[in-house]
Amino acid sequence: MAKFFTSAWIVFTLLLVSVGVNQLAVNAQTERKAYIVYMGAKLKEEHSVEQPAQHLQLLFQKSVLVLGLVFLSSTLISFVTLEAIVSSGSLSSAKLVLEVHQFILFFVAPVESLIYTYKKSFNGFAAWLTEQESKKLLGAQGVISVFPSRTLKTHTTRSWDFLGLPSTVKRIPEVESNVIIRLIDTGIWPESESFNDNGIGIPPKKWKGICQNITCNKIAVYKVCWKKICLEHDILAAFDDAIADGIDILSVSIGREDIDLADYSESAIAVGAFHAMQHGIFTSASAGNRGFLAVTVQSGAPWILTVAASTTDRKFITNITLGNNKTLTGPAINVFPTSEKFYPLVQDEYCEPDEMDQNLTKGNIVLCNPINLGNDGSGPLVYGAYGTIMIATVGEWDVPYPYPLPASAVTNSDGEYIASYISSTRNATAIIHDSEVVYDPSAPSLASITNRGPSILTPAVLKPDISAPGVDILAAWSPKGLVSRSGHDQRSVMYNIVSGTSQACPHAAGAAAYVKTFHPTWSPAAIKSALMTTASPMKTIDEGESEFGYGVGQIDPVKAVNPGLLYDALEVDYAEMLCDLNYTADKIRIITGENITCSASKGGEALLNYPSMAVYYEPDSFRLRKYVVIILDWKKQMLEPSSILYP
Structure with a gap:
């Protein structure tokens, strides 16, 4: 240690007499690139304290002394903008590394001088170097190789790219900053780097909630589940808070194990989502993960976008x-x-x-x-x-x-x-x-775990509505959470690969938010219509009634921005549907919060102005009437009644 500081002070002395190289310093500054200096396997514990001094001596001798640093007036200027992270070799030398870093920063300020230290797995460091310095370091004792730090592309979840929504897609940032998505599920780990607030800015003025941790990343997350138990009173409270907080999009990745609901008034998600819809809030919900069985789809209320899981490539x-x-x-x-x-x-x-x-x-x-x-x-x-x-x-x-x-x-x-x-x-x-x-050429295809329709409560409304990526999704993970499904798994990770409709649901919510940035005044039903009518046909691994697995197909956020026409529906349309389904006034009040007087039946849920058609009746033919808004001239038109023949 004493030897290192002696060498450092020799360098410091040389700095004082290196005033004549100011212009050379400026030129060298522009030539610097990041290099990795590899020095082999991690040093043994007894040598780890010497390791930082060894690295710093190399950098000073081969970089600083060769090209020089200068004092200009009373300010120390770094000629080489030395940025290096020194490998310590073990945790026992962490304090020494910190002291060394602080020492270097003091003498090269105002230039930020340190990048990375490699001290846990191997012996080495990274530094900003010129090509000449890198060659000289390569000849130093103990250095095995010196190579440029190249730029690589992330190999993370590419589901958004697969959907045709890369980071370079057309966007409206000033509107995006005002769209708030709320997630209702098991909660998140706020400390995750995925949720940092770098460059995000202040919350929109319409936000009435609070940020309970130090970051403000415009993601509203409400924990309603503990140890896989999600209580409906907590779920309803979350919906209630969401409406009060002024959010725009809801993502609900939870559902009931049983499907024996008598009607939608018994579903906290259906009731909460209806009230959200009344306040202009779009709800995306997961279809469930019970797989091939028919009539198992969850969260199938017509005012909810019910999302199936699909594969990526x-x-x-x-x-x-x-x-x-x-x-x-x-x-x-x-x-x-x-x-x-x-x-x-x-x-x-x-x-x-x-x-x-x-x-x-x-x-x-x-x-x-x-x-x-x-x-x-x-x-x-x-x-x-x-x-x-x-x-x-x-x-x-x-x-x-x-x-x-x-x-x-x-x-x-x-x-x-x-x-x-x-x-x-x-x-x-x-x-x-x-x-x-490996590459999967069959994608997107319906994930086998996705619950199948039709909805037991409204079979003439095609459910699930749509599919979104839900297989092999890289997600932020709580270090306290189980890595696998085994309760005996003791591992702790910050990220995990997960699959299910719970992963597909947020994709659909994000797509809805993207559409809303272009059309902030559209109703939840209009946004749903845009997503559904622009979806792409899909494949499934089983034969038969595939649409009751993947709905209208794979979501396409970019196409949904310009759907051409919209099937819109308002609160009164859903209320009339409930009347046609013979809901009592009390049950309708539970769902809508309103006193509704039902008129004569108009034919059930099949006549709802919905962006898909699924007729389960068995006469020779059945007539459907749909109302659409043509986007080009914003004139509301009624399609001519069409006959659908029963096969």
Whole structure:
């Protein structure tokens, strides 16, 4: 340490006599680029204290002394704008690193001098250097390589790019800053970098809520769920607060497990969303994750945009190689280090935590059959298995999940093959490889986990309404939250890859907000109409009534800005629909908050001015009448009645 400070003071002395290089300093300033100086593996603990001094000496000797720093009058000016982060090698030297950084900053001010320190995984540092300095550093003792820090593109969730909504799309920033989205679900981790408020500015004047943490990122989040329990009185309170706070868009990624509602007056989400609609607030809600079963869609009220989950063109796979060199591919997110070593492969019928044989599973890869709500990898983890292979059910085979140990999932047929291999081989073995990201040409397709329609309460209103990306979504994560579905998973992360209609719902809310920036006076129904009538046709992995899975198709925010025509609906239209469905005055009052006098029935929900048509009646023909607003000249017109023949 003493040697370092002696060297530093020698440099400081040289600065005082380096007055004649001012112009040279300015020129060098413009030539600097970021370089990474790699010095090999992390130093051992006993050498870590010497490491910062070593790096600083290199930078001073090879950078500062070669090109010089100058004092101009009484101000210290950095000739090289030295920016370096010094590797400490261990946490024990963190204090020393801080002191060294402060020392450097003092002598090179006002130039910001430090970038990064690499002290946990390897020995090295980053610095702003000229090409000449980088070459001289390469010849220094202990330096293995010096290379430019190149600019790379993020490999994060690209769902917005996939939807045709990149960051370069046409925008109206001054209007965007006044659109507030509120999320009602399990809450967020406010400290996440995803929610920082850099460059965002003050909240819009219409915002009447409060910011309870230090950031003000214009995202209103209201926690209504604890440990997967979401109470309806909390949900209604959240809707109530949303209306009072002056928000524009609601994203509701929650729903009921049961679907045996008698009517919409029994649904807190339906009631809350109706009141939000009365105040011009658009509500996007998730369709649910129970999969293939028909008539399971949740949040199907016509005044809500009900969102299904779709895939993007990026998917995660994890390969499995058996001892017979057969390689199988399955959806899973395996982030554990793998050794490319064959492990013994055994089979357990269900892999339940309280039914497994530790003598069978410990240190082995376990084949589990099948995936179910309780089969999340906890059993193999608790009983010491190295890894697990899950046989996925039909409703989950296309969705990769993270597991609490090395894992992959396979189809039923592949699972049968593996089981046959185990039973026919004396010493069955397997390797679980690292996960890979591959291109999915079939996207967008409906995720198998999405609940299917039709709505049990309003079957003549097509539900879900629309699909949005909901598979393999990179999301900010609470470090207190479970990384996988296993309660035994002790890992802590700031980001996670998640799938479900809960991820699709915010995408639709964001698309609605984008449309609203161009058309701030449009009603929630008009925005919904724009999103639905401009959606793109989709594919599904199952045959039959696909529209009851993905609705009108994949959301397209850019096209929705100019839909051509709108199917609008107001509070009175929904009230008339409730009357046609024989709701009592009391039940209508629960939903609308108004005393409604019902007139004669007009034909049920099928006659609602909705942007999709789904007729379940069985006469020879059925006539529908729709009212549209043509966007080009803003004249409201009525389409001629059209006949729909029952197939």
